[in-house]
Structure formats: structure tokens, C-alpha cells
Amino acid sequence: MSDTSAAVAVAVVGAGVTGLSLVHHLTERGVAAVAFEARDRPGGVVNSERVDDHVLERGPHRVRRTGPVAELIDDLGLGDETVEADDDLPLYVYRDGELRVVPRSVGEFVRTDLVSGRAKLRALAEPFSRPGRGDERAADLFRRKFGTEVYESVIEPLFSGIYASDPAEMPARHALAGLLRTEREHGSLLAAALARVDGEAAPPVSFEDGLGRLPRALYEAHADRVRLATPVETVRRPDDAGDTVANDGPVYEVVADGRRLRAERVVVTAPAGAAADVLRETAPDAAAALGGLAYNPIAMVYLRADVDREGFGYQVHSREDLRTRGVTFVGSLFDREGLYTAFLGGMRDPDVIDATDDELVRTAVREFEAVLDAPAEAVDVHRLRAYPAYDASWAALSELSLPPGVELATNYTARIGVPSRVREARSVAGRLAEDLGEAEGDEVVEA
Ligand SMILES: Cc1cc2nc3c(=O)[nH]c(=O)nc-3n(C[C@H](O)[C@H](O)[C@H](O)COP(=O)(O)OP(=O)(O)OC[C@H]3O[C@@H](n4cnc5c(N)ncnc54)[C@H](O)[C@@H]3O)c2cc1C
Structure with a gap:
């Protein structure tokens, strides 16, 4: 390992929407922060891609423009790129052959x-x-x-x-x-x-290029504080742990890419399995608890159809013999003509993660055509295991204890929606700024 080490007030593990919002709000308060991100792109599960000229969402399709989200949109100058869905559109449940509001x-x-x-x-x-x-x-x-x-x-x-x-x-x-x-x-x-x-009565919004625009803009605003393609290997107390950066708080060493960054506080925003890996050395009991949390898999099949159904979409009644759990009417929400996302999988259908694309497409198309009575073709398929299950495995969290100066800000220890993620990041940033004193200076100090 290189001897190079540097110092910062707050190190953030993960540059999904929580980690990026945290860096944003810490920077705003004059607290030096650096986020490490394992992937080569920011955003975590919030990610949009263009396929055949369609904007496809790989994770959430919309967020509610609640106070903290609206503030972020303003801060980043994204107002003109925002697209807003009509909140009065109907949401349906499919039962006994009919869509019911x-x-x-x-x-x-x-x-x-x-x-x-x-x-x-x-x-x-x-x-x-x-x-x-x-x-x-x-x-x-x-x-x-x-x-x-x-x-x-x-x-x-x-x-x-x-x-x-x-x-x-x-x-x-x-x-x-x-x-x-x-x-x-x-x-x-x-x-x-x-x-x-x-x-929560705030309109559902996205951006012209999809929701991924939000984390991308956060990244662009703070690129010097976000290290992409740099997975944290471990968080530990350095040998000379008595040292502090500025205050008399605890000091940790974040090891990533063969380099060490000293930080007074560490905030972990990564999914539970990854959080367990990075905390094993510092907090073995907490790591064992986090490592046991279950996640549910889903598959998204993106469909195009020559029909523009109005609405948010539909969820399927559990007694219906369909593998599709729900369909989002993307075209109706954000003027993306004829585009629909079918969601398959979940806790009751874990095999979805191993099903072939052909099998998923055949099922999604057949069931979409049966419900909406319109021919459809598949544009793409995407799978992920990113939904915290909140099942019995969460009992392990009741005893979770982390050493002073290390904390979690995550969608499996608090609420899952993007607005809640942004709100939690803002409140953690406020508390850390107070703890650390606002006059930290905003430079990363090479030691
Ligand atoms: C399919 C889907 C649909 C959803 N729909 C909605 C919706 O409609 N509206 C809504 O509000 N919310 C929705 N949500 C929830 C919301 O999107 C998520 O809860 C939120 O985006 C999670 O953000 P995060 O930053 O906390 O975590 P993540 O996005 O998981 O980010 C964590 C980051 O940590 C990184 N990481 C992992 N290991 C390491 C490591 N060792 N070192 C450094 N980095 C690491 C990961 O690569 C990742 O980028 C949805 C979620 C999913 C999965």
C-alpha cells in the first residue's frame, strides 16, 4: 500500500443519492467531505440510460418534489430540465380481468x-x-x-x-x-x-434525461470531492489513533485504491452487504448484523406499445395468476410516448434474477397484452437486487452498535424513498457541521 495519506473532516462511503446529497450539504456548510464510489458512475440505484432513443430508468422512475428535493433542484439549477407528472392521474389495481382505480x-x-x-x-x-x-x-x-x-x-x-x-x-x-x-x-x-x-403532497417529477440527471448534476457540482471507481476496502482506527484532524473527535482511516484517507467522521451509505465488508475491521458485530440483511430481486422489462394509457400504472392483485407485479405508464407520466415498465420478481418470485431475457420478455409482453389489450414489444431488460426486504432478518439491527464517529445513513435503516434519502442527508450534514464546527475549511489536506 502507498504511504500517501490525506485528511478530511467527513468521509462518505457510497455516492448514490444519499452520499452525494450529504457531500452537497456538508460542502454548503463549509465542512470538508470526500465520497468514495465503487462504480464508475455516480447515483447508485438512481440511473437512467438511453436505449434506442428511449430514456429508460434502471431504478426509481419518479421522485416527489418535497422540500429537500426542491431545494436540491434549485441549488443545482435543474429547474428548466424538470418534468412534472400530473398527480391526479389514476393508479390502478388489476383484479378479475379489470383495472380498478x-x-x-x-x-x-x-x-x-x-x-x-x-x-x-x-x-x-x-x-x-x-x-x-x-x-x-x-x-x-x-x-x-x-x-x-x-x-x-x-x-x-x-x-x-x-x-x-x-x-x-x-x-x-x-x-x-x-x-x-x-x-x-x-x-x-x-x-x-x-x-x-x-x-407528502408534492408532485412526482423527473428530468428530460431521466432521474439519473439529479445524481449526475450533484456529481458535476462536487466532482473534486467524489472519487468514482474507488471502492472502500476498509474503515479502521489508525495505529496512532490519538491524532485528530481539527477537533478532539475520533479519527478513522478509510482505505481505498491503496491509499488512506484520515477522517474525523465516517458515514456509510452503501447497501448492507457492502457496509458489512467495509466495517468488519472496526465493528465486527455490526458487520455481522448488516451482512445478514436480505434484499429482494426485481426485473424490469421495458415495453413499447402503440397505446397511450393515462395513469401512473397498475399493481396486480396477489390472487391474479400473473408474474408481473406492476406496470408503470412512463409515457403518460412524462410524455415518453408509448413507453411502459413492467416489474417482475420480488420476495415471492426470487427466480426472476436467473430467468433468461427471453423468458422475462415473453411473460411481460403476454401479460401486458392481456391486461391492456394492446400489442407490445420489448425494448430492454434490467435486473437488480436492491430492495431492502424489511423481513425477519432486520431483527439483527435491533442490537446494532457502531463506534463513535461512524454512522449509517441508508435506505435500510431509515425510509427508502429518494425524498427521505435527501432529507436524511441534509439532517446528518447539519448535525455533523455542528459537531465538527463550521469552520473546518473546505480543503482536503494531503498529509
Ligand atoms: C427499482 C427501484 C425503484 C425505486 N423507486 C422509487 C421511486 O419511485 N421513488 C423513490 O423515491 N424511491 C424509489 N426507490 C428507492 C430509492 O431509489 C433508493 O432508496 C435510493 O436511491 C437509495 O439511495 P442510496 O444512495 O441510499 O443507496 P444506493 O443508491 O444503493 O447507493 C449506495 C452506493 O454505494 C456504493 N458502494 C457500494 N459498496 C461500496 C464501497 N465498498 N465503496 C464505495 N462505494 C460503495 C454503490 O455502488 C452505490 O452507488 C426505488 C428503488 C429501486 C431499487
């Missing part, structure tokens, strides 16, 4: 044909049920509080769509931690869920 308010719920009148009354009595418990599975909790029909017809398709998971395998304390907390404040899960929908 999902209600998004109590009024719509009362009018919906998705569930029977009896099921509606049963669900609206939820505020009189006992509060949710952390040790219940999400499926049992929802059934108990809203009834089986509402659970199966509305909640299950949406919930398993968001997490590519199976609510029957997800303890509420991991899968619904935030909602259980707000249930205590509002006195009912329904009120808590409606308050959350209200609180």
Missing part, C-alpha cells in the same frame, strides 16, 4: 368499486381497533385493522409494489416503523396514513 382519499374510498360496502365499513372502523404492535407481521396488522378484503384488494398490491416484498414476511417494527410512530400521535393508523399522504 385505487382510492386516495376517504371520499374516493367510500365511492370505489374495488371493495364491497361491508368491507368499507369494516375498514372505516379502524380507529376503534387496538394500536399496531411491532411484533405483528405487516399483513396481520393490516388485516386486523382494515379487514381482509381491503387488505387484499388495496393495501397488499400497493405495499408489495412499493417494497417488492411480502407483507406476510415483514415484521411491522421494521416495515412500518414510521407509521406506527405516527399512529401513536394521531390515535389511528388511517389518520396517520392520510396525514402522511397530505404531508
Whole structure:
């Protein structure tokens, strides 16, 4: 290993949207930060590619322009490139051969044909049920509080769509931690869920070149602080650990590409398996816990069809005999004519990761044509194992303890959506700036 070492206030492992937002907000506060990224491109799961003139999303297709996201868009001057979807577009559940609109308010719920009148009354009595418990599975909790029909017809398709998971395998304390907390404040899960929908009422947006534009712009703004194609090998305490960069805080050594960077604080944003690898030396127990977390696989089949269906897309009812879990109407959301993304896989269909492209394309095309009654052709296929499962393996996190100065800011220890990632990065940056003192200077010091 080279003897070269340098010093920085904060080292960030991973330059996905969390790591990049963290560098952005730390830099804004005058705190010197460097992010290491294993891949040769920034963005992590937020990644867009052009194939045959189509903008294809390899991960999320849209983000809600909540406060922290709007602020980032402004900071980066991306306003003119932003494209906004109509938030009133319908979202459907496919059941019994029909697409049925999902209600998004109590009024719509009362009018919906998705569930029977009896099921509606049963669900609206939820505020009189006992509060949710952390040790219940999400499926049992929802059934108990809203009834089986509402659970199966509305909640299950949406919930398993968001997490590519199976609510029957997800303890509420991991899968619904935030909602259980707000249930205590509002006195009912329904009120808590409606308050959350209200609180997040920000339009879904993307960019002309796809969502990948956001991390690319963050990278361009901070290229001197982001090292691509530089996987962190380990984080450890240096032999002369008494040294500090500026304050009397703990000091770590981040080893990457045969070089060592000293940092007062280390924030790990990498997926659990990778986080386990880099923390093994410094925090073996935490690494063992992180290494056991399960992720769900999905496959995306990008389809083109000569039909422009209006809406966000549809989720498939679990009793339908389809392998497709849901379809996003990309054309309708962002004027990408005739483009659809079919999602297959998830916790109940792990074999999707090993299926051939031909098999996935045949299935996705056949099922799309059956649901939308329009011929389709496949543009591309993409697979990834990037959805935290929030299943029983998350129990290992209850005892997670990291040494002072090392922390996680990730979508498997907090909320998964991009707005939450940006919000967490901003709040971690604020806290670190306060801890470290804002007058760190913004240079990386070569020692
Ligand atoms: C298919 C899919 C669809 C989604 N849809 C939506 C949506 O519609 N709306 C929404 O808001 N959210 C959505 N999400 C969730 C959201 O996209 C993610 O939670 C978020 O982008 C995660 O960002 P991150 O930076 O925390 O993690 P990641 O994107 O996983 O970034 C972590 C980075 O760490 C790097 N890394 C790993 N090991 C090392 C190492 N040793 N050294 C250095 N770097 C390392 C990785 O290469 C990666 O770039 C979706 C997620 C997926 C997978």
C-alpha cells in the first residue's frame, strides 16, 4: 500500500443519492467531505440510460418534489430540465380481468368499486381497533385493522409494489416503523396514513434525461470531492489513533485504491452487504448484523406499445395468476410516448434474477397484452437486487452498535424513498457541521 495519506473532516462511503446529497450539504456548510464510489458512475440505484432513443430508468422512475428535493433542484439549477407528472392521474389495481382505480382519499374510498360496502365499513372502523404492535407481521396488522378484503384488494398490491416484498414476511417494527410512530400521535393508523399522504403532497417529477440527471448534476457540482471507481476496502482506527484532524473527535482511516484517507467522521451509505465488508475491521458485530440483511430481486422489462394509457400504472392483485407485479405508464407520466415498465420478481418470485431475457420478455409482453389489450414489444431488460426486504432478518439491527464517529445513513435503516434519502442527508450534514464546527475549511489536506 502507498504511504500517501490525506485528511478530511467527513468521509462518505457510497455516492448514490444519499452520499452525494450529504457531500452537497456538508460542502454548503463549509465542512470538508470526500465520497468514495465503487462504480464508475455516480447515483447508485438512481440511473437512467438511453436505449434506442428511449430514456429508460434502471431504478426509481419518479421522485416527489418535497422540500429537500426542491431545494436540491434549485441549488443545482435543474429547474428548466424538470418534468412534472400530473398527480391526479389514476393508479390502478388489476383484479378479475379489470383495472380498478385505487382510492386516495376517504371520499374516493367510500365511492370505489374495488371493495364491497361491508368491507368499507369494516375498514372505516379502524380507529376503534387496538394500536399496531411491532411484533405483528405487516399483513396481520393490516388485516386486523382494515379487514381482509381491503387488505387484499388495496393495501397488499400497493405495499408489495412499493417494497417488492411480502407483507406476510415483514415484521411491522421494521416495515412500518414510521407509521406506527405516527399512529401513536394521531390515535389511528388511517389518520396517520392520510396525514402522511397530505404531508407528502408534492408532485412526482423527473428530468428530460431521466432521474439519473439529479445524481449526475450533484456529481458535476462536487466532482473534486467524489472519487468514482474507488471502492472502500476498509474503515479502521489508525495505529496512532490519538491524532485528530481539527477537533478532539475520533479519527478513522478509510482505505481505498491503496491509499488512506484520515477522517474525523465516517458515514456509510452503501447497501448492507457492502457496509458489512467495509466495517468488519472496526465493528465486527455490526458487520455481522448488516451482512445478514436480505434484499429482494426485481426485473424490469421495458415495453413499447402503440397505446397511450393515462395513469401512473397498475399493481396486480396477489390472487391474479400473473408474474408481473406492476406496470408503470412512463409515457403518460412524462410524455415518453408509448413507453411502459413492467416489474417482475420480488420476495415471492426470487427466480426472476436467473430467468433468461427471453423468458422475462415473453411473460411481460403476454401479460401486458392481456391486461391492456394492446400489442407490445420489448425494448430492454434490467435486473437488480436492491430492495431492502424489511423481513425477519432486520431483527439483527435491533442490537446494532457502531463506534463513535461512524454512522449509517441508508435506505435500510431509515425510509427508502429518494425524498427521505435527501432529507436524511441534509439532517446528518447539519448535525455533523455542528459537531465538527463550521469552520473546518473546505480543503482536503494531503498529509
Ligand atoms: C427499482 C427501484 C425503484 C425505486 N423507486 C422509487 C421511486 O419511485 N421513488 C423513490 O423515491 N424511491 C424509489 N426507490 C428507492 C430509492 O431509489 C433508493 O432508496 C435510493 O436511491 C437509495 O439511495 P442510496 O444512495 O441510499 O443507496 P444506493 O443508491 O444503493 O447507493 C449506495 C452506493 O454505494 C456504493 N458502494 C457500494 N459498496 C461500496 C464501497 N465498498 N465503496 C464505495 N462505494 C460503495 C454503490 O455502488 C452505490 O452507488 C426505488 C428503488 C429501486 C431499487
